[in-house]
Every structure is written in C-alpha cells, then in structure tokens.
Amino acid sequence: MATTTPARGAYTPPPGGTGAASNGRGTWRSRLWRFDDKASPYAYIAPFFLIFGAFGLYPLLYTGWIALHRVEMTSLDQSQWVGWDNFAKILQDSEFWTAVTNTFVIGVISTVPQLLVALGLAHLLNYKLRASTFWRTIILTPYATSVATAALVFALVFRADGGILNWVLHFFGAGNTDWAEGEWTSKIAISVIIIWRWTGYNALIYLAAMQAVPTDLYEAASIDGASRWQQFRKVTIPSLRPTILFTIVISTIGSMQLFGEPLLLQGGTLGSIGGSEHQYETLSIYLFNYGWKLGHLGPAAAVAWAMLVLLLLIALINWIVGRFVRKSAA
Amino acid sequence: MTTTSPTTTAPDLGPAPLPTAPGKGRARFKIGAGQQLRGGPFTYVALVVVGLGSIFPLYWTLVAASHDQQRVLDTPPPLVPGGKLWHNLQAAWEQAHLGKAIVNSVIVAGCITVATLFFCTLAGYAFAKMRFRGRGVLMTAVIATLTIPPQLSVVPLFMMMSDIGWGGKLESVIFPTLVGAFGVFFMRQYLIEALPYELIEAAKVDGASNIRIVWSVVLPVARPAMMVLGMLTFVQAWNDFFWPFLALNQENPTIQVALGQLSASYTPDQSIVMAGALISTLPLLLVFVIFGKQIVGGIMAGAVKG
Numbered sequence: 001m002a003t004t005t006p007a008r009g010a011y012t013p014p015p016g017g018t019g020a021a022s023n024g025r026g027t028w029r030s031r032l033w034r035f036d037d038k039a040s041p042y043a044y045i046a047p048f049f050l051i052f053g054a055f056g057l058y059p060l061l062y063t064g065w066i067a068l069h070r071v072e073m074t075s076l077d078q079s080q081w082v083g084w085d086n087f088a089k090i091l092q093d094s095e096f097w098t099a100v101t102n103t104f105v106i107g108v109i110s111t112v113p114q115l116l117v118a119l120g121l122a123h124l125l126n127y128k129l130r131a132s133t134f135w136r137t138i139i140l141t142p143y144a145t146s147v148a149t150a151a152l153v154f155a156l157v158f159r160a161d162g163g164i165l166n167w168v169l170h171f172f173g174a175g176n177t178d179w180a181e182g183e184w185t186s187k188i189a190i191s192v193i194i195i196w197r198w199t200g201y202n203a204l205i206y207l208a209a210m211q212a213v214p215t216d217l218y219e220a221a222s223i224d225g226a227s228r229w230q231q232f233r234k235v236t237i238p239s240l241r242p243t244i245l246f247t248i249v250i251s252t253i254g255s256m257q258l259f260g261e262p263l264l265l266q267g268g269t270l271g272s273i274g275g276s277e278h279q280y281e282t283l284s285i286y287l288f289n290y291g292w293k294l295g296h297l298g299p300a301a302a303v304a305w306a307m308l309v310l311l312l313l314i315a316l317i318n319w320i321v322g323r324f325v326r327k328s329a330a
Numbered sequence: 331m332t333t334t335s336p337t338t339t340a341p342d343l344g345p346a347p348l349p350t351a352p353g354k355g356r357a358r359f360k361i362g363a364g365q366q367l368r369g370g371p372f373t374y375v376a377l378v379v380v381g382l383g384s385i386f387p388l389y390w391t392l393v394a395a396s397h398d399q400q401r402v403l404d405t406p407p408p409l410v411p412g413g414k415l416w417h418n419l420q421a422a423w424e425q426a427h428l429g430k431a432i433v434n435s436v437i438v439a440g441c442i443t444v445a446t447l448f449f450c451t452l453a454g455y456a457f458a459k460m461r462f463r464g465r466g467v468l469m470t471a472v473i474a475t476l477t478i479p480p481q482l483s484v485v486p487l488f489m490m491m492s493d494i495g496w497g498g499k500l501e502s503v504i505f506p507t508l509v510g511a512f513g514v515f516f517m518r519q520y521l522i523e524a525l526p527y528e529l530i531e532a533a534k535v536d537g538a539s540n541i542r543i544v545w546s547v548v549l550p551v552a553r554p555a556m557m558v559l560g561m562l563t564f565v566q567a568w569n570d571f572f573w574p575f576l577a578l579n580q581e582n583p584t585i586q587v588a589l590g591q592l593s594a595s596y597t598p599d600q601s602i603v604m605a606g607a608l609i610s611t612l613p614l615l616l617v618f619v620i621f622g623k624q625i626v627g628g629i630m631a632g633a634v635k636g
Contacts, residue, residue, distance in 0.1 A: 033539075036539055036540050037540065038462070040456070040460065040540035040541070041456040041460040041461075041462040041465075042456075042462065044452040044453055044455060044456035044460075044544075045452075045453045045456050045457065045468060045514075047449040047452070047453070047508070047509050048449060048450075048453050048472060048509045048511070048514055049468075051449075051505070051506070051508050051509050052475055052509075052511075055483070055487065055505060055506035056475060056478065056483060056506075058486075059482075059483030059484075059485075059486040059487045059490065060478065060482050060483045062483075062486035062489075062490075063482060063483055063485055063486050065486075066485055066486055066489075071489070076489050076492055076493070077493070121380060124369065124373045124376055124377060125377075127367050127368060127369035127370075127373055128367060128368045128369065129368075129369045129373070129374075129377075133622070133623050133626065135377050135381065136622075136626045137618065137622035137623065137625075137626055138381040138384055138385065139380055139381065139384050140618075140622070140625065140626055140629070141384050141385065141388065141615070141618060142384050142387075143565075144565055144569075144611075144614045144615060144617070144618045145387075145388065145569075145611055145614075146568070146569035146571065146586050146589075146610060146611065146614075147569065147571045147586075148569075148571055148586045148589045148590050148593075148607070148610070149391065149589065149607040149610055149611050150387065152589070152593055152603055152604070152607050153387045153388075153390060153391050153394075153604070153607060154387065155593075156390070156394060156402070156600055156604065157387065157390065159403070161403065162402070162403025162404065162405065162407065164390065164407045167405055167406055167407055196383070196384075196387065200384060201629065204626060204629050204630050205629070205630070207630060208629075208630035208631070249477070253477055253479055256479050256481070257479045257480070257481055257572065259481075259571070259572045259575075260571045260572065260575075260590070263575075263590070264590060264593055267593040267594050267598065268593075268594050268595075268598075271594065283481075284481050284572070287481060287484075287485075288576070291484075291485055291488075292576060297485050297488075297489070300485050301485045301486070304481055304482045304483070304484070304485060305482075307479065307481055307482060308482055311477075311479070315477075
C-alpha cells in the first residue's frame with residue numbers, strides 16, 4: 001500500500017512526510033482518519049462491554065452488597081445493614097447443604113454419562129456415513145427443545161401412575177417406582193432430562209474436534225500396528241483433550257444453573273422446594289425459593305455468592321487435576 | 331468453517347453401495363486410517379437407537395397432546411396420536427394466554443437476534459482484523475464472561491429492573507442479552523479466516539472510512555456466519571427460561587414462562603400442558619427441519635477453537 005493518497009490504515013506509518021506535505025486541509029483529513037482508525041475498534045467492541053458492565057458485572061458486585069443487607073421483595077427500595085447474618089442464616093440451614101449436595105450429585109451423574117456417550121457418538125459420526133447430515137440433525141433436535149418442554153414431557157414419562165416408563169418397566173418385572181419421590185430416582189430422572197438435551201450437542205463439538213485431527217497421525221499409528229481401540233485411546237483422546245476440558249467446564253457451569261428441570265419435574269409448590277423432602281432441590285431452586293417465593297432477597301444474594309465460591313473451588317480442583325494429569329502423562 | 335475438510339461436509343450420498351455388506355464390515359478393521367472408514371452395520375444400528383431416543387420424547391408430546399388426560403395416563407398408554415389435538419390446543423391457547431405469549435416471544439427473540447448480529451459482527455470484526463491496544467486482554471475478558479452463570483446477578487438485576495420501571499416488562503429480558511460473548515467469539519473466528527486483509531486495505535486505499543468498510547466489505551463477507559449465529563441466537567432466546575421466569579409475570583409472559591405457569595396451576599391437565607409444549611416447540615422444530623444443516627455446521631464451526 002504505497003502512499004500517494006493521504007495514506008491511512010493501521011499498518012502504515014503515520015502519513016506525516018508523504019505527498020504534498022501539509023496543505024492545511026490534508027493534515028486535517030489525515031488526522032481525522034487517524035482518529036477514525038484509533039477509535040473505531042473501541043467503538044465496535046464498546047456495546048459488548050457496556051451491556052456486560054451494566055447487566056453483568058455491576059449486578060455481580062451489587063449482589064455482594066445485597067448479601068450484607070436485609071432486602072424484602074415487598075419493599076425493594078428499603079435496605080438495612082445486617083453484616084454476615086444472611087451468610088450465617090444459609091450456612092446453618094440444612095436445606096442449603098442438601099441443595100449443595102444435590103447440585104453436585106446431579107452434576108456428576110448427568111455430566112459423566114453425557115460426555116462419555118457424546119464421545120462414542122462422535123466416534124460413530126466420524127465414520128463415512130450415508131446421510132451424515134441427517135444423523136447429525138436428528139441427534140441435535142433435543143437441543144432445539146426448551147428446558148420447559150423437555151422437563152414437562154419427561155415429567156409425564158416418569159410419572160408414578162400412568163407414566164410410560166413404568167409401563168415399559170413392568171414387562172421386566174419392575175415398574176412401581178415413584179421416580180420423583182425417591183432420593184436417587186428423582187436425581188436420575190433429572191439427569192436423564194439433561195443428558196437427553198445435551199448429548200447430541202456435545203457429540204457435535206467432539207466430532208468437530210475429531211475432524212481436525214490430522215489423518216497421518218492415524219496412518220502412523222496403524223503402521224505401528226495399533227488396533228482401532230488403541231488408536232482411539234492414544235491418538236483421538238489426547239488430541240481431543242482441550243475440547244474435553246472445554247466441555248467439562250461448560251457442563252459444570254451448566255449444572256450449577258439447573259433450574260427448569262427440577263422446578264417442573266413435579267411442578268407447583270413441590271417444584272419450588274425441590275420435592276417433598278428436597279430430594280432434588282438444586283442451588284438455583286434454593287435461591288429462587290428464598291428470593292422469589294419467601295421474598296427474602298438478602299439470603300438469596302448470599303446463595304449467589306456461595307455459588308460463586310463453589311464455582312471457584314471447582315475451577316481450582318479442575319486446574320489441579322489438569323496439572324496432575326499433564327505431569328503424569330509426561 | 332474452520333475445520334471442514336471436503337470428505338466430511340458433503341452430504342455423503344455418494345455413488346457407493348450401502349456399506350452394510352458383511353464383507354466390507356469386516357474389511358474396515360484392516361484399513362486403519364481414522365477418517366475415511368465407512369460405518370458398519372453396528373454404526374447404523376447404534377445411530378438408529380440414539381436417533382429414536384432423540385425423537386421419541388417429542389413424538390410423545392404430540393401423542394399426549396392429542397388424547398384426553400385420562401387416556402394418556404391409562405395403562406397401556408396410547409402410542410399413536412388421537413383425535414383430541416385441536417381441542418387441547420385450543421384449551422391451552424385460552425388457559426395460558428398463549429397468543430400473547432407467542433407474540434412476546436417473537437418480539438424478545440427477534441430483538442435479541444437482530445441486536446446480537448449487529449453488535450457481535452462489529453466486535454468480532456474488530457477483534458479479528460483491527461489492531462488496537464489491549465486487544466488480547468479484552469478478548470480474554472470477553473471469553474471469561476462466558477463462565478459467569480446468570481444466577482450470580484439475578485437478585486440485583488431484578489431490583490434494578492423494577493427501579494427503572496422495567497419490572498415485568500419485556501425490556502427486562504431483552505436488554506441483558508443484547509450481545510453475547512459467544513457471538514463475538516463466533517464472528518471473530520469466522521472473520522479471521524474468511525476476510526482477507528487485502529480487501530480491507532484496498533478499501534482503505536480508495537479512501538473508505540472504517541464504518542464504510544464495515545458496511546460494504548465486512549458485512550457481505552460475514553453474511554453466512556451471521557445466518558448461523560442468527561439461528562443459534564434465536565433458538566437460545568426463544569428457549570430461555572430462568573431469567574424470564576423470574577422477571578416476567580403471568581400477565582405478560584414469554585411462551586416458556588407461560589408454559590411453566592400452565593404446569594404450575596393447581597390441577598394441571600397433562601394433555602393441555604403437552605399441547606402448550608407442542609405449540610412452544612413447533613416454531614423451532616420448523617426452523618430445524620429447514621436449516622438443520624446450517625445449524626449443525628455452525629455449532630461445529632464455533633466449537634473448534636473453543
């Protein structure tokens with residue numbers, strides 16, 4: 001980009017010495033252009049940061065302030081300093097710890113099978129298939145279904161009386177299970193909803209990563225006499241490690257957010273307390289119940305901060321495990 | 331977009347005969363190379379099973395929505411659609427104000443989609459092709475926001491919304507989602523590959539201003555990715571549940587909120603709830619049937635460098 005016109009652009013030196021040096025209008029225009037070049041990128045990314053600042057970051061910090069105050073749903077404009085009382089209140093509440101455990105348990109029993117199945121599914125989809133787009137679209141249809149719809153359909157499937165699952169199970173001699181009432185069965189039911197909705201999506205992400213693995217890696221492995229299973233373990237899995245880590249992180253964050261599934265599994269009042277014995281109450285349900293049903297926003301904000309702490313803890317564990325795995329692999 | 335190798339994107343209806351012949355099924359174990367292997371019978375059986383599992387709950391929604399509740403909860407349950415579909419759809423429509431809810435959902439998802447496309451393309455372009463101080467740090471910041479769950483900020487968000495007079499209004503669910511980190515990242519990934527520097531520089535030599543370059547160079551190049559991002563955004567906005575459920579009320583719900591409230595009524599009629607679920611899902615299924623291939627491609631392209 002040689003410089004006969006008043007040169008501009010981020011990649012050329014400032015056009016000070018070029019051309020008909022400094023006739024007044026020329027420098028004014030080139031200054032304007034330079035300003036345009038300097039300011040434009042910031043103007044283009046500004047909307048994201050403005051929106052995030054106003055509706056993401058600011059409320060996040062504000063949550064910390066509310067957590068230290070007494071704020072009621074009935075009088076939102078009044079607040080009263082209470083110090084750490086809200087935190088003390090939730091930490092002494094056994095229901096909070098039930099919700100923590102439930103969130104963690106449901107997170108594990110929904111994420112682990114989901115990602116394993118997705119990995120296998122991606123492996124199958126990576127074969128040369130007839131109508132491959134058709135298969136990919138089919139396994140992605142649950143992704144197009146909303147939480148509400150999925151939860152309501154599965155609520156019907158898992159119903160104790162007249163649920164289709166119990167009807168199918170009665171052929172195998174079982175089928176009297178009251179899924180939503182059981183300590184484990186309710187968690188399994190919720191996990192099934194999650195697994196159903198997200199397995200196809202994760203499979204496509206793995207598939208994309210598998211297709212980025214260079215073919216000659218496999219050729220080299222097969223020349224060395226590696227079996228298909230060995231190739232999968234020694235070539236595919238290591239190449240996918242960043243992607244697997246990514247999906248684990250996303251699923252972990254996702255399971256912290258579980259709300260629609262437990263809310264609608266039984267619906268009504270039972271839904272907003274996570275079952276008659278809180279057997280499937282998650283942290284989001286607990287937050288919702290405290291803030292929106294009972295109307296105490298202070299403790300609800302404290303729950304939000306507890307979730308943040310938990311997330312950071314999980315991230316730390318993730319990081320340590322990741323380091324450990326990398327070291328032992330080396 | 332970034333990964334597509336020619337062997338894997340073509341809709342694979344090649345001239346080769348069905349690879350289910352037993353001889354070929356065995357032969358594949360001898361070839362070895364990872365990618366070009368043909369799927370054997372087992373592959374297809376497994377895919378059919380998974381496919382049926384993916385579809386069945388949606389089919390069951392239709393079946394349950396087309397019988398009365400008594401029949402749905404009968405043993406054995408009905409397995410084919412019945413004749414009460416229209417009756418249940420009407421009942422759901424009236425009980426849950428679904429007409430208003432659908433209009434609201436169209437407004438909300440529409441606004442979010444248009445704004446997301448505009449802002450994310452601008453920001454994605456800046457991060458992909460413009461040089462400015464702090465670019466790397468700011469991009470990392472954008473991605474880091476993906477890890478913050480909305481739960482952490484709903485309490486003050488609710489208070490803020492009622493403070494500025496948006497309590498229970500659609501603005502309260504539209505504005506927080508006007509632009510998303512995923513979209514910025516997605517457009518950036520696409521534009522890095524798809525938009526050559528030469529094009530931008532040629533426009534600069536011609537004396538085009540930056541905004542002019544966006545309009546006549548970036549937007550035309552970005553269009554395919556914008557299509558995909560638009561569909562993904564619309565699907566997500568249409569299905570969003572947590573914040574809308576907290577922010578909106580029965581009088582002015584989105585379709586998902588209305589559905590949640592329909593099921594929370596004292597003695598919900600399961601058939602009518604399923605009819606509501608059907609109404610809320612059909613528009614998206616339609617989008618999926620028509621644009622499935624693009625959506626699949628978009629998710630895979632967005633995933634690669636994640």
